[in-house]
Amino acid sequence: SLYHQSKPDLFYINEALKILQNIKSAEDFLEIELPFSFPTSVLYDGILKKQNKSTLDLKDTNLPYYLAECLSYLFKANSLFDNHNFQIVILSHCQEYSYSSLAWIATKRSIPVYVLYGEFGTSRFFYLSKPNDIFAYPSRPTLKEIGNLPDSTKRDFISEGKKIIKDRLDGKSNDPASLLAYVKRKVSISKEEICEKYNWDKDKALIGVYCSNWFDYPHGSGLKSYTDFKDWIDSVLFIAKENNSVNWLFKAHPCDDLYPSLKGATIFELVNKLNLNHIKTASKKWTGKDLINSIDGITTCHGTIGFEATNLGKPVLVPYSGWYAELGFVQNALNRDNYLRSLNSEWYVNPPTKDQIDLCAITSAIYFGKP
Secondary structure, three states, X not given: OHHHHOOOOHHHHHHHHHHHOOOOOHHHHHOOOOHHHOOHHHHHHHHHHHHOEOOOOOOOOXXXXXXXXXXXXXXXXXXXXHHOOOOOEEEOOOOOHHHHHHHHHHHHOOOOEEEOOEEOOEEOOEEEOOHHHHHXXXXXXXXXXXXXXXXXXXXXXXXXXXXXXXXXXXOOOOOHHHHHHHXXXXXXXXXXXXXXXXXXXXXXXXXXXXXXXXXXXXXXXXXXXXXXXXXXXXXXXXXXXXXXXXXXXXXXXXXXXXXXXXXXXXXXXXXXXXXXXXXXEOOOOEOHHHHHHHOOEEEEOOOOHHHHHHHOOOOEEEXXXXXXXXXXXXXXXXXXXXXXXXXXXXXHHOOXXXXXXXXXXXXXXXXXXXX
């Protein structure tokens, strides 16, 4: 059991305390150089999950222990591979640093790693052949794989993908997020009703900001432009404060309701603190499909709303390639500055093309379905 072998001793705790001496911010923490070039973002996400915070709490007295634990895992994992001639590594997960340390060290030694993941009612195994493949979560198709599909299969997948998304929007799927977003929220809504509620001009564009759960592995798919989801939301709020040519509706992630242990400011508290008439939050009672249809453009970090909104013909803007933006069916920013400039422009007047909607449908069939 690597878990039991890797409880950090005083040596690793002292090493962690030395490293943390000059760390003054979350950004500083992400610059820490870990042994074996292990990505600090993975450690950051693991600590965030333990803290249940929106951003890294440097005052947490457990922080040196978490860092020491990661150091210990890395060296003990390396020792394990020194002492045993493994040909394959099989993991249940690869995001938490306890698992990722094994995956990282194995792939650095060219030992193949298989992650026995599962989602949406079926197996979602994925294969890691090189260290950075730990950011391949969640397993998703590539443009090359989609391009290699026979035309008849593409047509089938387009049809099936659109049906799958329709079923999600109609409350017929059973994963936790869609249950909370499309089944348990039953109050119908329209743009006119939203504008009336907030005394907004209905002729102005309505921009939806779909938030992520603060500590749900922000770097899991390779996010680099932002420290975490809170940093991303802060940047969106900064633009929203200055741009009242549109109205802004911030929507909390439905899975926030599964985490009563959330510590720190919620999106409702952040928006209410601004107290600006053109920035409000969406009611948790409004049904998800109606809300999407009421909005003129949606921005998200990497939420599945990118699939759902695109299938409904709504423009979607994301801040980085993430786990689906590189496929090309949403508007993908080149970097942080490019994202903020785009967010402050009229990006929402460009809905997805038919080809983009079809590409999204193919991806939806493969990702949400059981091909």
